Amino acid sequence: MTTTPPDVIRCAYAELVVSDLKASREFYVDVLGLVVTYEDDEAIYLRAFEEYLHHSLILRKGAEPALAVLAYRVRGEGELAVAEAYYRELGVEVRRVPAGTTRGIGEAVRVLDPLGFPIEFFYEAEHVERFTQRYDVHGAGALSRLDHFNVNTPDVPAARAYYEGLGFRVSEDIRDDEGTVYAAWMFRKPTVHDVALTGGAGPRLHHIAFATHERHQILHICDHLGAVRKSDQIERGPGRHGVSNAFYLYVRDPDGHRIEIYTHDYYTGDPDNPVISWDVHDNQRRDWWGNPVVPSWYTEASRVLDLDGKLQPVVERTETKEMDVTIGADGFSYTRADGADQGFKLGEQV
Numbered sequence: 001m002t003t004t005p006p007d008v009i010r011c012a013y014a015e016l017v018v019s020d021l022k023a024s025r026e027f028y029v030d031v032l033g034l035v036v037t038y039e040d041d042e043a044i045y046l047r048a049f050e051e052y053l054h055h056s057l058i059l060r061k062g063a064e065p066a067l068a069v070l071a072y073r074v075r076g077e078g079e080l081a082v083a084e085a086y087y088r089e090l091g092v093e094v095r096r097v098p099a100g101t102t103r104g105i106g107e108a109v110r111v112l113d114p115l116g117f118p119i120e121f122f123y124e125a126e127h128v129e130r131f132t133q134r135y136d137v138h139g140a141g142a143l144s145r146l147d148h149f150n151v152n153t154p155d156v157p158a159a160r161a162y163y164e165g166l167g168f169r170v171s172e173d174i175r176d177d178e179g180t181v182y183a184a185w186m187f188r189k190p191t192v193h194d195v196a197l198t199g200g201a202g203p204r205l206h207h208i209a210f211a212t213h214e215r216h217q218i219l220h221i222c223d224h225l226g227a228v229r230k231s232d233q234i235e236r237g238p239g240r241h242g243v244s245n246a247f248y249l250y251v252r253d254p255d256g257h258r259i260e261i262y263t264h265d266y267y268t269g270d271p272d273n274p275v276i277s278w279d280v281h282d283n284q285r286r287d288w289w290g291n292p293v294v295p296s297w298y299t300e301a302s303r304v305l306d307l308d309g310k311l312q313p314v315v316e317r318t319e320t321k322e323m324d325v326t327i328g329a330d331g332f333s334y335t336r337a338d339g340a341d342q343g344f345k346l347g348e349q350v
């Protein structure tokens, strides 16, 4: 690449297509407590309590539940031309999007990136009230901000190289002793990640994560789902991640889109931030307490749309799959890496 990449600040918003706006509103607003910035019959624009840009999540009514866009904020309007040149040199589809194409967002550049994801770069956005200290409207499960995207892509090293080209750095990864890489976490903002690359058939959206300040807010969301008899929307957790050290919960929205609620990861902003590499057979990598990763977490994810709103085909992963090497007949995970008793968990337990 001869051109410099756009200066990305952070992950900023996602647009999800949902089949039933009312059912989705009950999930994202009534249960998760996101704030409605604007809504009409076609779409709902949502933000978390610390956010002052117009939205960090759009729910758009449509027949085919899918990811419509992942948007990154860049450091200034001038970065749009940089993004345009960078992606034209990559040889992928690039479009200039006039201000207001997306309510609340200024001029933007949209690309279908080399991994097959619809990505937007923007700077200008409408400011709305920041509810940081509006404790009178925070629920007991208040979400503070969007934290990261997690995407399924078949070739993690290739995806990592693409994101490193964009100036993202790796904070943690999961690999085996043959050198297969199963996942990588990459950041621009000084936290563990803005985007995670999860080896698997892709392009697919694995999840979108919101941060809370406190673990008890995550526990309240679990209790709230129990109270409305929607505990089946809890997919995995609550628990403590090995990678990132975050306390976490995964829930599935009415269309099956996966949302993570996440708190307590760590600062990564210094140039010499040490990269943490996990052995794929370490049973504490994905849950520090050794609790099992439910198979649906490995297999299910949301399809993505191209820039014209058509479903993108999915390419299977050709390298070994994490689920195959850690659970099932050939799978194993240890709690202790060496010594007589390694605390093996049999496949069906992990």
Ligand SMILES: O=S(=O)(O)c1ccc(O)c(O)c1
Binding pocket: 148, 150, 196, 209, 241, 242, 243, 244, 246, 260, 262, 285, 286, 287
């Ligand atoms: O399950 S992992 O500990 O690998 C993990 C760490 C951070 C995340 O955001 C995540 O979704 C999953």
Ligand SMILES: [Ca+2]
Binding pocket: 213, 214, 215, 216
């Ligand atoms: Ca706490």
Ligand SMILES: [Fe+2]
Binding pocket: 148, 150, 196, 207, 209, 260, 262
């Ligand atoms: Fe996550």
